[in-house]
Amino acid sequence: MTTIEDFTSQYGLVRKIDAFGFMDHLKANPDAPRKHGKIVLVTADTPLKASRGEGKTTTTIALIDALRARGIDATAVLRQPSMGITAAGSKGGASGGGKASLTHPELIDWGLCGEMAAIAAAQNLLVSFAEKAVDEGRLDTILVPRVSEVPSRSLRSITVDAGKNDVAEKVVLTPTSEMMQIVVLSRSMDELGRRVAAMIAGTKDGHPVAFGEFVDLWRITNMLADAVKPALTETVNGSPVYVHGGPFANVSIGIPTLVSVEMACALHDVVIVEAGYGTDAGAQKWLDIACREYGAQWPSAAVVVTRASTWRDDPELAWRYPFHVDRLEKLDIPAFPLINLWEGEDDQIPALRETAASLGFREPIMGNLFRDGGDGLADQIDAFVDVLTSAPMPAARDSHKGMALIENIKWVAEHAYGVPADRVVLKDGFLASVGAANTLCAEAGLSLDDLALVAVKSPATMTDNDRAPESERTVTLKKVEVHAGAGLVHVNLTTSLTTPMPKIV
Amino acid sequence: MTTIEDFTSQYGLVRKIDAFGFMDHLKANPDAPRKHGKIVLVTADTPLKASRGEGKTTTTIALIDALRARGIDATAVLRQPSMGITAAGSKGGASGGGKASLTHPELIDWGLCGEMAAIAAAQNLLVSFAEKAVDEGRLDTILVPRVSEVPSRSLRSITVDAGKNDVAEKVVLTPTSEMMQIVVLSRSMDELGRRVAAMIAGTKDGHPVAFGEFVDLWRITNMLADAVKPALTETVNGSPVYVHGGPFANVSIGIPTLVSVEMACALHDVVIVEAGYGTDAGAQKWLDIACREYGAQWPSAAVVVTRASTWRDDPELAWRYPFHVDRLEKLDIPAFPLINLWEGEDDQIPALRETAASLGFREPIMGNLFRDGGDGLADQIDAFVDVLTSAPMPAARDSHKGMALIENIKWVAEHAYGVPADRVVLKDGFLASVGAANTLCAEAGLSLDDLALVAVKSPATMTDNDRAPESERTVTLKKVEVHAGAGLVHVNLTTSLTTPMPKIV
Structure with a gap:
């Protein structure tokens, strides 16, 4: 057996x-x-x-x-x-x-x-392939960050190809990478491959280009076999x-x-x-x-x-x-x-x-x-x-798929942080960020509102001001970031570290 | 038994x-x-x-x-x-x-x-600790490069902490790192720890500072246990x-x-x-x-x-x-x-x-x-x-320890590449580079001439001009780099890639 x-x-x-x-x-x-x-x-x-x-x-x-x-x-x-x-x-x-x-x-x-090292190598290799795609004229902007398992605050903002093309980049901690999210959410190697293929590598003339359009997926899945x-x-x-x-x-x-x-x-x-x-x-x-x-x-x-x-x-x-x-x-x-x-x-x-x-x-x-x-x-x-x-086995709960992104984050603010919709503050630029994400998704054949919402926030606070009286607490929305391969949209709250790359202390 | x-x-x-x-x-x-x-x-x-x-x-x-x-x-x-x-x-x-x-x-x-990923993480963590040492005023210049197992030509020259301190760095391929050399050359975990401790992290007011002066070595050796x-x-x-x-x-x-x-x-x-x-x-x-x-x-x-x-x-x-x-x-x-x-x-x-x-x-x-x-x-x-x-077991051969660096590289050029000493060319700046390495070593308590010589060169050529007649072939010396922990001094020949970080093709 x-x-x-x-x-x-x-x-x-x-x-x-x-x-x-x-x-x-x-x-x-x-x-x-x-x-x-x-x-x-x-x-x-x-x-x-x-x-x-x-x-x-x-x-x-x-x-x-x-x-x-x-x-x-x-x-x-x-x-x-x-x-x-x-x-x-x-x-x-x-x-x-x-x-x-x-x-x-x-x-x-x-x-x-x-495991973490292999995930880092897989995402970094995608970035290298994206650079090759830039050289070949398939891409002009890369949207996927490099990752590092070792923290170093100076990697939050870097310039690569320094002295020549001077490309601005950020580096994020491996556990926060889209590749880690894909490993966490995939139930088969096929699904994992499909998700990597759907990751948006960057844009060409403003339009999204997915990794599936130019990367041999087996190179990535081979790296993740263990x-x-x-x-x-x-x-x-x-x-x-x-x-x-x-x-x-x-x-x-x-x-x-x-x-x-x-x-x-x-x-x-x-x-x-x-x-x-x-x-x-x-x-x-x-x-x-x-x-x-x-x-x-x-x-x-x-x-x-x-x-x-x-x-x-x-x-x-x-x-x-x-x-x-x-x-x-x-x-x-x-x-x-x-x-x-x-x-x-x-x-x-x-x-x-x-x-x-x-x-x-x-x-x-x-x-x-x-x-x-x-x-x-x-x-x-x-x-x-x-x-x-x-107790019997719990029933499945409703999906929020199709709920407008802003309604969805207001729902989270109310239910998970205790802040009602009218105290969810949209920071300057937030709606523009949502608009850009909407367009990016639409051009990639997705609906932004079908992506699962990831609230990106400080670990130690639930609102902008946890120490204020309940009736004064607010949640401020800063910007969104699409992880199309993982099927997620990140919404950054004001208190978040948008580039999680700590300084060692 | x-x-x-x-x-x-x-x-x-x-x-x-x-x-x-x-x-x-x-x-x-x-x-x-x-x-x-x-x-x-x-x-x-x-x-x-x-x-x-x-x-x-x-x-x-x-x-x-x-x-x-x-x-x-x-x-x-x-x-x-x-x-x-x-x-x-x-x-x-x-x-x-x-x-x-x-x-x-x-x-x-x-x-x-x-293995390679652990070696990369260990050297990168040393760089993070060196950055912390800069913050704490123990170092002002970092001499150890970050490493990556994934090739990307744009990482040859990067600027970290971009927009703030704008520190110029290079990234090298993991197998070429001093940490890999230390793993290759060490015969015990103690020796490995001693070698990591002896790595020159950087300088403070022009004087070398070794990692042993400020890093908990167990953090590095733990990473390398497997x-x-x-x-x-x-x-x-x-x-x-x-x-x-x-x-x-x-x-x-x-x-x-x-x-x-x-x-x-x-x-x-x-x-x-x-x-x-x-x-x-x-x-x-x-x-x-x-x-x-x-x-x-x-x-x-x-x-x-x-x-x-x-x-x-x-x-x-x-x-x-x-x-x-x-x-x-x-x-x-x-x-x-x-x-x-x-x-x-x-x-x-x-x-x-x-x-x-x-x-x-x-x-x-x-x-x-x-x-x-x-x-x-x-x-x-x-x-x-x-x-x-x-045949009987071969005898050990003479060490070159103590041979002046330039004599040593001339010996290698003659014996390994067929170029006699009088056709070993010193590029502008080479002697200055040797002088600086000599001072660095002396201040770190080492003799440059006691380090083992690593000729850094193109894999596909032995001399500056392999296609020239034998009597015209030359070897040009460009600069030196000390890997005090590994006990090595790199001598870069003209044809070498000084920062080994290929573009993917």
Whole structure:
């Protein structure tokens, strides 16, 4: 009998899985044994600083260990952290901590099996082909940026062919590239090839030219042959964890690959999907992009992680956490508060429990996950387990396809950030940017309003002014950028870094 | 009993070997079983064009298959081809062809296990740290270039931080980077760390500053943890082949890693080392850099590959092949001509044999290696096998350490290119460049004359004017560049690309 083992190979300390092949096998063999796992979204309060995690990965790891201790076949799908950021020391790794860790953090954090590097090379090679197309007169302007996995603020704005043609360019961080988005969203190598072909390389006399018009696609897909395979590793307690896709749900989609989540659902009963930054970032992207527009499964529950200090100690921002919990509940996603305690905070448990009750939350799950791992959670998750075992599989939600771009971003502002339509501000030039994108799409045979919307924003703020009273908060729209291959349109909010290329600190 | 298997892990379709660990084990256990393999250098005539190979890899693969068919435990150590160049279609792959192929060319040619990408990331991260050092006032000028595995001519000259500080930079191809040289030359992770620490990051007030003064070295060595492990693959006939190190013996050293060759010598009786481009390029580098300066083993024999057409059909350049064969013989390296026949050339064998005899060569080995693989060679290699089995292990040769740089390059010009000292021309500015390098080295606590010399030149020419009569050929010296970490000094000849970053074609 064909099993997942037939699609799995050892790659040093981890295993890599031909997920495309396994999902094809299931499609071709509808009677093959498979599971229909439910999805739990692990999301978090909006962090106080971009570099400060609330503990989502640590929570995710503790949670699967706890669920497995309860006899439930649970797993998690994590995104590969950005090696550049970790290596530069700007941020810790993303493989948990203490008793809630992966077995090989040194590997996960430091390049895994070269996935990110292959994605970078693929997009950079496209840029080289675009330059060749300029030389050959097929293109006059290139619209796809080069990418780098290593951060360097001086690469935000560069001039290439300096001293000769002096072409202005920007460089973006690999995880935020359209190529990463295509890897995250594609469910087969064919789809991936079609998406690369549909990427708009640039323009010729003002009209869009797609890469499919002049690039041998096999050169790109060959480079990605291993990068499309999720990695399988495990927690220090032996629970399976898949790693695939890139971070940064503020400036890109920042969700795990769809194929890795679907494969995990076919193999396990509960699949924890970790989404980046706060609920307004990664969770919004999972729900409104992956689920509504790309057919991913709606979560059966959510765990909303926060630190005791984030929740309570900054009164001006204290509205954000209850807002997130409430929003998820309104979407019929049972939302479990989880408070990730730090050393010396155990005595705060009764007070935190009281606050949670006063806010109308479900009973919060609390623990020092670094110190105690899943052991600290196993006896607190009865209600959570009950939701996962008793509720029916969630229905699919409506797509926003065809909704005018500006209506769509106003909808996101209202639902995800709590800012009504009349306080969504259009910055000078925004409508011109939308108009140009509309024309570009129309000439490429697409409708701008059919693209899925990616709100590009700061990870640490939900609005222009989170500290203002609710009635004064605004969201400002700056410009749009089309990623036709990925099927996405980026809308940059004022607070965003439009070229995500951090300086190392 | 501990064996090589204990240092070997599966990585997808290939295996990776902890060569540092295995060699440490042999050092710590002098009685452990090991072999003392002899080295055969596979080199070639200087190619007529940079992009045109004579067939060294195909020959290497056919040769080990033929030696193994004769009962000899032979292997080869190849360099990983540059994925960027292969993916861009500028050059074929480098994993042989036809019956003389590796089993997984798609893997070897397209990024292997991410080694090159990790090396690129490591050097690029150093540049980011150097930028941080500039911000902090520790440096004012950065001397280490960024690298890219993807070729793009417009990256030869770039301006970063454009519109603000406008810093001029160049980008070089990953295989030519100092980081690649350090990986190739280091025999332990400690040595690698020491070499990275000794790299000159740039200058402050004109004085050199090394990376060791401000970079956490573990950040760099962590990135290279897998890249330092040779890959083990095999020929379509099942003969073992190691792949490790980078190409481009014209603009860098272009030899396999020393540790992979030494490991192969401990495991097999005959180890074929493939050196890049013509004898004047890769072979010169193996002999004069790896052997004389870094303690690598002197070859017991050489195979000098050429095509029937290269050898005969360009009369003006016909002097080069006999020059190469003669040079190796004078170094006491038995040099076997090997003529790699193409389809339709079988009938030229008698004429080629006659020419070889008239030139005083050893009996040439000839075959259509693409079509026939090692089968076509096995019965022609009696004399070759005899040399390998009967001759004693070659002695080490003199180092040039301490020889004045200009004397050293004149020695190379005379011995490797056939141009006497009085026709080595110093271009305007060359002596100033040597002077500046001398000062830089002295201030960094090194002597310029103790560094190993890397002649940086065109792959397709040996002198300024290969087509001129022997008495008129010259070699022009343009400038020098110090790679203090690798322990190398580059001397650029007029015909060189000083910034190796090809345009894709």
